[in-house]
Amino acid sequence: MPFNALTFLLLFGPLALGLHALCVARRPVWRVPLLAGLSLAYYAWWDWRALPLLLASIGANWWVGEAYRHSGRGTLIALMLALDLGLLGLFKYLGFFAGLIDAATGAGFSAPDLVLPLGISFFTFQHIAYLVDLRRGTAPPMTLTDYALYVAFFPRVIAGPLVRAAEIQPQWQAHPPWADLAARGLLLFAAGLAKKVVLGDGLAAAIDPLWAGAGAGLAPEAAAQAVLGYAFQLYFDFSGYTDMALGLALMLGIRLPENFRAPYRAVSIQDFWRRWHITLSVFLRDYLYIPFGGSRHGLARQLGALLATMTLGGLWHGAGLTFVAWGAAHGIALGLHVLWRRAGLALPPLAGWVATFAFVVLAWVPFRAPDFATALAVYRGLLGLGGGTAGAAPDFWPLAALAGALALAGPTAHDLTARLRLSGPLAAATALLLAALLLQVGNDANQAFIYAQF
Structure with missing residues (x-):
């Protein structure tokens, strides 16, 4: 349910x-x-x-x-x-x-x-x-x-x-202010439902056929849609679920911790993990990385702790070597970030954002792919080496443009519940109207959440 x-x-x-x-x-x-x-x-x-x-x-x-x-x-x-x-x-x-x-x-x-x-x-x-x-x-x-x-x-x-x-x-x-929390929670729940149904499920409908046929090869545009589309699908699916969870909790008078803080705006891989699945990042830091030694026992120990923590984090997501590879890739990236900073080097914010976004999006490929052969086929398609003829999804780019704009410049859950000042009745009416519309747009809104499988 x-x-x-x-x-x-x-x-x-x-x-x-x-x-x-x-x-x-x-x-x-x-x-x-x-x-x-x-x-x-x-x-x-x-x-x-x-x-x-x-x-x-x-x-x-x-x-x-x-x-x-x-x-x-x-x-x-x-x-x-x-x-x-x-x-x-x-x-x-x-x-x-x-x-x-x-x-x-x-x-x-x-x-x-x-x-x-x-x-x-x-x-x-x-x-x-x-x-x-x-x-x-x-x-x-x-x-x-x-x-x-x-x-x-x-x-x-x-x-x-x-x-x-x-x-x-x-x-x-x-004994929190129930009426105020309920109005804010309902608005946040409706916003999460919109993210899930309109963007998450909409992108899934466009790219799932591409991923299903990826093993046979993809043309460059189809491969680009598969990769970029999944990055946005996963974000809006998971952050949409989180917004709904936080909204429900607020309606029950409970404030749950923020779990996403505009992760695709990150300007470094470390910054990304301070914004993506924040509560898991904190868990991995406090219960794995620090017990492994953290940064307290020299550089080699720190790099090993980062690699071990993220590799285990990848394995936690799924029982497959593709998840292990995804986690290890992030562990290596975090280690390189430490070395980069120790060398006194820095990238301008725009260059840091481009490098981080490109790495994160490309690293999602083994996370999504059922096996390494499919992941390799997608990478080959991006380089024009896939030899595939699978056509691109015709309605993908407008939806992807909307998803990108919201992911990079849209409000976060904190913005909706703290900075946006709506009266209780207006917030409740807005949320109810949006929820009613979403039931129509989303065809009864019954697609499964991606992270439920983990």
Whole structure:
């Protein structure tokens, strides 16, 4: 039940918001249990088969956290972290590593085909963040209901943004200005829906046939459309989802952290990762890069930490060597950025933007391609070496021009919720009108979100 499905827009979403408003007005003490119950119901609606695993992981991690708080035994946390990562590896990577072993040995090694539980990468990272922060003394104590809501809060359980307990748990007991937040949240939700349905899905319709036939070769213009179109499709699909998640949370009185800050305006690769999937970047920095040594133990250690962090970040996105290659490419680029800065060199902002944008867009090719052969075919097509005859999508460029203009100069989620000053009724009316129009434009707006698969 994605946010852009009619079932959510017309049934679950309004029901959840109505029950929450009634609870806040009549029985505020029931707010956390209600939100936790709604979140588990939402997850079960997506895939009820994975609900027992989510519930078991919530119970086990909370119990270990409580045991650590009372005993101070770090071994408990270490064992629980190993179990969390082991379950993630079992469901997400068992087949991947089995394939690598079989390719290396030719022994016919195989693994059972397990169904990937929805959102397992995100809720596993939530568990890790809580337990590590608890050991560091920065996570607040939580009841089991609090912890269940922290992990499974329905606006963000499927695809983030990632949050820390210390930044979200205090908001459950606060009393924010509901009417103002609801109006702003509804406007932000509608804006995210527009980004997803009009631009994300519109670009997908134009370029998906190109990617499907990329293995047979693409003409240069078709290859350019496939590459540039996917860069914008992914951005508007994922940032659109995030805007909808942030908007929903605001309507429930919760401020989730910003996850995108105009990433295609970045003037360096480091700047890009401060703008793209910000909460994941912070997670990778705090829970991988710094523990690997960061910049505290010399240049060689720093370069190795960057490469290892980003390679693992690529693997987190998907169980495939193409994702590993994408992550490693970004790790190498970040390492070169460090060397460039240490040498005292600098590019003018325009040149930095061109270089960064070109690298990021080209690096998305293995991220999107099902295999290296397809990625190579796309690169060859860009150079005019593909020998392909696949025609370009006729309606692509006007949509791409609109996408580019909005990505490079359009408002961010922060702009919409903080700088744009609309009265509550006007914001709500605008959002409702836009949502109604989007249902028509988007053909019921029922396309899946890209990041739901991760």
